[in-house]
Amino acid sequence: MWEPGVLQVHAALSWPRPPGRRGTAGQTPPAPHASTTHHRLAPRAFARLPALAELSLTHNGLLNLSCNALQGLSAGTFLGLRNLSLLLLHNNRLHTLHPDTFAPLQNLLELELQFNDLGSFGDVAESFWMLPKMERLNLCNNNLTSLRSERSLPASLTELSLCNNSLSGLDGDGPRFLQNVKWLDLSYNNISDVSSFARVELRNLTNLKLVGNNIDVFQVVNVSDAWTHNLDYSGLRLNRYSQLVDLCRLLGKSMRPMRSLSLRSNNIRNVSHNAFSACPPLLLLDLSRNRLKSVGCVREMLNASTQGQLKALVVEHNLLNGLRSCSQGQVLTQLRFVSFRFNRILSVRGWAFRYAPNLDRLHLNINSVAYLDRRALWGLQALTELRLDNNLLTDIYEDTFRDLVNLRTLNLRNNHVSVLFPGVFTKLGNLSILGPGREQPPPADQHVLQGLQNLSNLYLDGTVIERISHVFFTPVQNTLQVLDLMGNRIHYISMKPDGPPPFMNLHKLYDLKLLAQQPYGLGIIPPRFFKGLTSLRDLYLSENKILSVAPDAFDDLGQLRRLNMADSSNGMGDLPPGIFKNLRNLVSLDLENAGLRTLTLKVFGNLTKLRNLQLGKNELQTANSSVMERLVGLRYLDLRKCPLTCTCDNVWLQEWLNNSQVHVVYMYNYSCHSGERSFVYSFDTNVCYEDVGLYLFACTFPALLLQMLLPFLYHRTYWQLKYRFYVLRAWLGDRWRRGKAESCRFDAFVSYNSCDERWVLEQLVPNLEAGGSPAFRLCLHHRDFQPGKYIIDNIVESIHNSRHTICVISRSYLRSEWCSMEIQLASYRLFDELKDVLVPVFLEEIPERELSAYYRMRKVMLKKTYVTWPPETQAQQLFWAKLRMALAAGTTEEEEDGGRTTHGSEKDSKPVLESVGKIAS
Template sequence: MGPVFSLLALLLLLMPGAVAYGFRNCIQSMENPQSFRCIQRFLKDIISAVGDLPPNATFVNVSHNFISRLPAASFRHLPHLQQLQLVCNRLETIEDWAFENLGALHTLNLSNNHLANLSEGAFRGLGNLINLSLSNNPLSTIHPHALHPLGNLRTLDLYSCRLVSFAEVACSLQGLMKLRVLNLSCNRLNSLSPICPLPPSLSILHLCNNSLQAVDGGGPQLLRYIRNLDLSYNNISNVTSFAGAELQNLSYLLLKGNPLDVFHLLNVSSLRPRRLDYSGLHLGNEGVSKVCQRLGKHQLKHLRLQSNNIRELRNVSLALCPPIRTLDLSWNKLRWLDCVDKWQHKPLESLVVEHNLLNRLSTCQSSSSLKTLQNISFRYNRILSVKYWAFRYAPNLRILHLNINTIAYLDKHALKGLYYLTELRLDNNLLTDLYKSSFADLVRLQTLNLRNNRVSILFPWVFGKLGQLQILDLGGNNIRNLTNKSFSGLSSLSKLYLDGNCIKKISSDIFYPVQGTLEVLDLTGNKLQYITKTQHKSPPFRHLHKLYDLKLQAQQPYGMKIIPAKFFQGLASLRSLYLSENKLLSISPDAFDDLAQLQYLSLADSCNGMQDLPSGIFKNLRRLQKLNLENVGLHSLTLEVFGNLSNLTSLLLAKNQLQTVNVSVANALGLLRYLDLRKCPLSCTCENLWFQNWLTNRWVQVVYLYNYSCDSRQQLGYVYSFDTHVCFLDVGLYLFSVTTPALLLLMLLPLVYHRAYWRLKYHFYILRSWVNDRWRRQDGEHFQYDAFVSYNSADEGWVLEQLVPSLESCKGSFRLCLHHRDFELGKSIVDNIVDSIYHSRKTICVISRSYLQSEWCSLEIQLASYRLFEELKDVLVMVLLEAIPDRELSAYHRMRKVMLKKTYISWPPEPAAQRLFWTKLRKALKGSYTEEEEEEDLYPFDEEDKPLLESTSQLG
């Protein structure tokens, strides 16, 4: 069966279809074929990661491995590489020219490694690099010329290294005439005293979290071209050090966390008050007023007062400030905030009060309107309640963030008057009840986020006035039941998130109010469960004709178990369906029949007794592009299941029980580009022979193909390289080997029959005699006859008149075996001949022309010679009855062969010589004929023919 399957596999591979390729430790992105991720592969050398990547790669991420060294020319074969990520490795050494031939690289990230120093040639070849990150390395020294090859560098990140000398860093920057951003935060710099000037192009400099005490060490021109300077969290207390520095070009200065007098700083330096970020300067309430006085009267775009230990805002605190567009009071200690209009009458647009201690938002019913205020954020506070008309002062509010608080009470009219609000975030609070009047005035609301509260009931028409709402997030609540009026009024809703609730049942009536607009529905992590295949009520989604994304994964506690028939009926536009983590026992074969537009389907991690999918389950999913079947218990791939997925591009089959991959399925998936078979027990058998052939092509990416090991203790090695010679079947050779002998036989049989019939018959008798001899029990001591006489009937007269009387009637007579006298009646002629030869001590061949022409005589002498040559016994006595020329003997090569091997006795015509003839014959029969007697023999032939008839062996 194996060779037959291999033959079929090879034939199928010749047909149009998918062929595969793979990378040892990288995954190619489906969206961007030039992007490769080699993350968390436990790699120790860079070649094992990128050695097999194609030269057209533009993005490579080799992060989170154990690479400690980059040898020279590590990426020479990737000339088009643009981004390279080597984050979180163990890099200690970068050899010279390690980045050779990377002229197109513009971003290099080497952060979170073990680099302690940089050699002179570490970055050679990176002439077009724009962004370089070396953050979180134990980098203490930089060679003065290490960065010189980076002539186009614009951003250099040296965050959290161990740099001590600012002068050394400044000198290493010489030649970087395009550098704009330099991050030296979290190092060990204690002074700014460079020997070399900073590049004039440098405009953004981060020096926070160092040990700087002054800024005058670098001379007045050190910061001349800097526009954005971060000196936060240092130890700068000497304000006079700013006096000599040229700060007039600064547009932003952050001094947060330094023990200095900000007002003294403004007095002695050339810094403009509006360019200073006042966060973290311990201003207090009084300090805020002083700052406002220094800012002048012109409108201010941003005023940041973060981390200033402000505990309350009085009317006087911000009264002297110029008009402010954005006010940031985050990271203070505000416990209570009065209505904004009472302490800010300017055209405020955005108010940020995050990370404070606010515990409530009071009523502001009598407040005046701040018509310019559009954005308020009270995130990360401790707000417990929001009272009646809490935002009356901001009637034109567009965005309101109240998330990540502890709001348990939201007054029914807390949001009253916010007719222009478009985004409301109340997520991550403690809300339990929602009322219809809570959102009655939010007629323009488009996004409502109520995730991670404690809402358990949705009252009818609670969202009835939100006709323009597009996104409603109710995930992470305790909602158990939904009614047909839960979403009434949401005529524009397109995205509904109900994941992480306790919903047990859904019906078509629930979603009827949003049937014409809903596009995304998330029901992940609820308690939907079905125990029968029969759907008693109407399909729950039959009205959602525009829904394109449906999430039903991870139903609690044991999954959906069963997908009823026609469950997805009505979802004519659905493109993405998530059913993973549902421990499915069975799926109805027609479950997906109505999803003709489906492009993505996930059934991952649904293994709970379900093994192979039912035939025809995907028959209508002709537009499906991505299919995730990880860990669903599949044992086989069949055309009945996958045959219609003609547009499938991505197939994930990891963690299944697949031992073989059906080549017919692979060929049916003509557009497949991505195949994941990780952790499948693939076998190294002939059934997977075609799998190896995929490696020689570039069409379908098989994830980590070279790491698939043989799943057997007896099988060693990997699927891509197991020994396949036993599976190879050369069809042409087999056909040639079978047909050629058959044709030759058909051609030769008539010729052989016509020309060699008797010869074949003769050999057949020879074979019979050999077989009989093998079965014969030999007795070398006793013979029935002294000689068997082989003669032709034409010479019978001489035999009966001369030979028989001379040998049987004389003294010491011999017993002869003759055809007509001694052959056993009823026995075949051949068997009689064989028995006579082997029961006789000798065989006398009476040779004449008639004897030579007889087939039976030829058989007799052949049998006798066989005994002579095989048994090495002197059993043959040849009597030449008449003179026969050599030219006649040459036609009988068998006879001539015997005569050349044995000396013969010629019958003389002279009576006087006949006496010697009988003497020689008797001695030959007795076995006493010597060489001397042989020399006395007379030959009836000419002397020139004698050598052709003599033999090298002797008689007796």
């Protein structure tokens, strides 16, 4: 969990960062300096972290402080880290230190410099002598050959580790250069000069380690003022009986009480009777890492004084093959702790610990115990902790734990117990922690836990439980707080519950582990599976192949703070909406490799207190901005190995990564999964701010609208459009003719309908062309149109080659599209060219109401006077006279223009026609 003041970055500083990339403050962060031959930390590398208290930058390939290849530190490397208390520089290649490297670290408490190439203790002391608070310094595994230095060690330094160097003695400058050191480790050096200990004051030491040196410890004690009880006698080849006796005699001369005697790694093969009888009273005897095969009854190798004081006996990592029975006799009344871990013990006989009736803790774990006598633990009424895990036990009898009435912790895990006899835990009324091991208790038999009225922690991991019954937990339902069911065989294949919820009565349970069910995982989490767990705070479901989760599975977990569902991907995909709706107190959520494809508000919207969210190794291509905005408490986010895309959908994510206060793991290593080698935090977002959609709409909408309107227009306005087209052509043709001299071939163009053709041929043509003087030449369709031309071209040309246009109007004429076009073309000359060329002739009376539908004709009549064909014979002579007068109005004057003869003035045509109209009316 990320916390302010603590920076932990593991392999996160080696990101490929492009030059010139701006940070959140608008400044370019300094590029880390790297070289092909050595690595350094640049000056002021941490200048902007003044509140940092701990710096742990491990396992980085280039810039980390530990487990790297750093060969030097600049003078100003740690400027700004005034509050740093722990600095790890181990596992590098430092061979020298600048005198001012550590000067800014005025609050440094511990410095780790082990596993480097430092060769001069003087240079090291020069670099940290001014640190007023440093307490611990580790210089193990370097190349130090001497402790000479011009600078004294800080007065605050109490622990100094110099193991695994090449020191030959304590040759520091002055006898008091180690006067404040209380814990000194000189193990595994080449110290053979015993006299050097006489020149150094060591009286304040509380622990001195000399293991791995070619030195006589008895001479060291004789020449130095180091108190003998502070020496660690491990690894000094004290394996003979005479050496042990002499050592005890030497220790017996001490005026101070002896707290511990450590004889580890001395290759001791046996301990004879009274081997430690001459030793002063001991509190701790450690014989670990020797070659002991038997220790007897322990009391036999100690004297009466020692037996009365000994509190702890540690005989680990030896070759013990059994613990035999002890007869009645003197007991070690103060012995509280015995550990025989990491041996080869096959059997423990009855009354094996009779010598320690007040034993409090007994560790027999990590052995090969296959036989535990039912009386082996009898008499240990004071025992509170018993470790029997990692053995070969097969049977636990009913009275095995008969006398352990005060036992609080019992660990039987990783054994081969196949049967737990009824009542085996009945006497363990004070037991609070139980790990029964790989037995298979009947799931519905509550008698297995009978008598454990104070049990709080139950570890059933690694068993073969296939189903959980609420009845099984009945005896401990009011006390159980921690339940471990990891690595069992619990599996569900249906959403239909097969009984009451298994944990319905465990209202005090706060920690539940169900991870790694074998071999197929949980499969399905049924509805209300966790009902009743109203106090649960930690739930672990990782390493299960979950196919689906019921939407109400977590409804009762209102107090849940940590939920782990990592590595549960097995086709589950997205979580059902509302699954976390009641988890308002959730602080940590691990969904790594859970198969998630999207993040939705319906799933994550209520997690307002969430601080730690791990989403690595999922199928997320985009991150939902609404979800991140809702997670107001988020401080730690892991999106590693998600196929994030560098598209406009993730523009907000780029800005959020660069400006958010959330600690995003490996933020600068998130690469785009779109084919290009770019990174999510820096891909080009300019294209995302262009409103491409608007441009596309502006281009496509008119075309789409036109495509929709064309069929309608074609159906409703075909003739109107066609007519407009012809008018346009006529206008263009007329414009072309304006620049040329014109000669009218005809006096009048006759526009009529085929229904009125008889009247035209029998009345109009004879009377105007041959019936009087002057004679007029008329243009008729059938007679004067040029063959092979378009009809519209013939009409336009005839109108413009005629001085007038006679429109023979009848009801049939009004219904004709062609006639309507001809009158419109003639009207164009009337309205646009101010040429009075139109002569309307009505063959019949047409009422006003009928003409209202023909807006073109009505428009002409409002502008022009007209003549009507009378049915009476007497009036017909007047009709022809008026018509001749109208046609002759523009031909009274002769005008020669390019061989063209004009019979009248154009300006006279309108008055004459008007007079004719008056006569007709």
